[in-house]
Amino acid sequence: MTINKSIVYYGLVVWGALCMQSHAVEQPNIVVIVADDLGYGDIGCYGSETIKTPHIDALAANGLRFTDFHSNGAVCSPTRASLMTGRYPHRTGVTSVITAHKHRHAGLALEETTIAEVVKSAGYRTALFGKWHLGYQPKYNPVHQGFDEYIGFVAGNVDFHAHLDQVGEEDWWKQDQLCPEEGYTTDLITKHGIEFIERNQNQPFLLFLTHEAPHYPYQGRNDPVQYVPGKGLVGSPKGTPETYKEMIEVMDDDIGRIVQTLEDCGLSEKTLIFFCSDNGPAGLGSAGGLRGKKSHVWEGGHRVPGIAYWPGTIEAGRISDEIVMGADLFPTIADLANAPLPEGVTRDGVNLLPHITEGTSLESRPMFWANWRGMAVRQGRYKLVTKPKRFEDPELYDLESDPAEKLNIASEHPEKVEELLKQLKSWHYEVTDGVKKIL
Incomplete structure (x- = not known):
């Protein structure tokens, strides 16, 4: 669907003007x-x-x-x-x-x-x-x-x-x-x-x-x-x-x-x-x-x-x-x-x-990164890193005790790996669904 930006922003200008009149605090x-x-x-x-x-x-x-x-x-x-x-x-x-x-x-x-x-x-x-x-x-x-x-x-x-x-x-x-x-x-x-x-x-x-x-x-x-x-x-x-x-x-x-x-x-x-x-x-x-x-x-x-x-x-x-x-x-x-x-x-x-x-x-909220080198999700102290696209070889790090990501603790916390991997997959499919890559 093509968005008529001129119509959208005319509306925003009008609304913005009203907001400016109603706020006493200088912008x-x-x-x-x-x-x-x-x-x-x-x-x-x-x-x-x-x-x-x-x-x-x-x-x-x-x-x-x-x-x-x-x-x-x-x-x-x-x-x-x-x-x-x-x-x-x-x-x-x-x-x-x-x-x-x-x-x-x-x-x-x-x-x-x-x-x-x-x-x-x-x-x-x-x-x-x-x-x-x-x-x-x-x-x-x-x-x-x-x-x-x-x-x-x-x-x-x-x-x-x-x-x-x-x-x-x-x-x-x-x-x-x-x-x-x-x-x-x-x-x-x-x-x-x-x-x-x-x-x-x-x-x-x-x-x-x-x-x-x-x-x-x-x-x-x-x-x-x-x-x-x-x-x-x-x-x-x-x-x-x-x-x-x-x-x-x-x-x-x-x-x-x-x-x-x-x-x-x-x-x-x-x-x-x-x-x-x-x-x-x-x-x-x-x-x-x-x-x-x-x-x-x-x-x-x-x-x-x-x-x-x-x-x-x-x-x-x-x-x-x-x-x-x-x-x-x-x-x-x-x-x-x-x-x-x-x-x-x-x-x-x-x-x-x-x-x-x-x-x-x-x-608290999850954060995500993904490119040709890998994918990652961060939730609080824990961060999961995987290879790109196929979610393979997940690594888990506790950034509170290990901000340098030296110690992979995935084998010790399989439930956390499963939880974060599920979040990462869900996010990946959501943000790429129907999106046309420009490159």
Whole structure:
């Protein structure tokens, strides 16, 4: 069935306007900052002793740090589909990486409702600067998915200076048009974020800053272009720990500039900042002692930093051990914006706002991950991991006593294996039933 989005969103606009009139509380601004391939152990407040991240650490020290925050995918595109829709990526058909090599035709279905579309109904100005990775064709551009403004790249990664994708195509866009711009990717994303905040300080806004750092090619501010004709981006195997460290520290400096801009505009206490990573680390990153890295369904592939910062609303220095996921940001942001959620659409995320602002406990719920490497389900302290598709060779881990997933206790708890395996199969068949994969 084809959804007439103009009719749906006219209704949402009218309802949103009524909601705005009935709420005396001013709508807060929302800034979501997403790092790319940043591991659980890659920043100071999560245990790094070598990479200095004073600005991100300050967000945690003066806000709320999650110890058990998870991306909904272990690679880029699925996670971003969940952030945009509040749904498991499998419901959207975005189950793997939308690559520059093979998937230039594919993208997040326009029938999906994004969080940007939802908050626009409540009067928010919306922007995304940085990585999109949910479709190469102009029809899939963020400006056709609810964002008023977009500048950045649509591929999984680009040369940080030349802005060429993995196959050598120009990939720097303003709205849905190619528009080359000189500069280091991290700094450009920050520049446009600052300008957006300054232009929109007198109205509520939703701003996504989706960084490329520290994804390869591993390049610092003064490093040369690493795209080689016929070979593509050559930075992946040639990076050094020093360059990786610099990339994260530059991003941290730029996050500090965003926070300072909010302070200068008098918006600090009117703005929620949420910082996270899209998945676990690649080769040079640290999973902080967790098993696995990017693309794995073990903890190292999807347990990532997650920080909420809102001066005057979130108590400084709080630490949350609740199990949460990226899809939770959708209903949380909608609640903040006093924006109604579309009806008739399955949402997998839960509203974190009472927990973030008041410390309310969350109800226990299962969480799921699945890709070509494996499948997993988490319920409370227990996590079951299997091979993909056929649910073979189940492994069971007690994450309270064994967060590194070193000890498989499946043989000791056959009843728990059976229980979680049943949940995993039920979820898998539900989220894939009738869903057209786009890749």
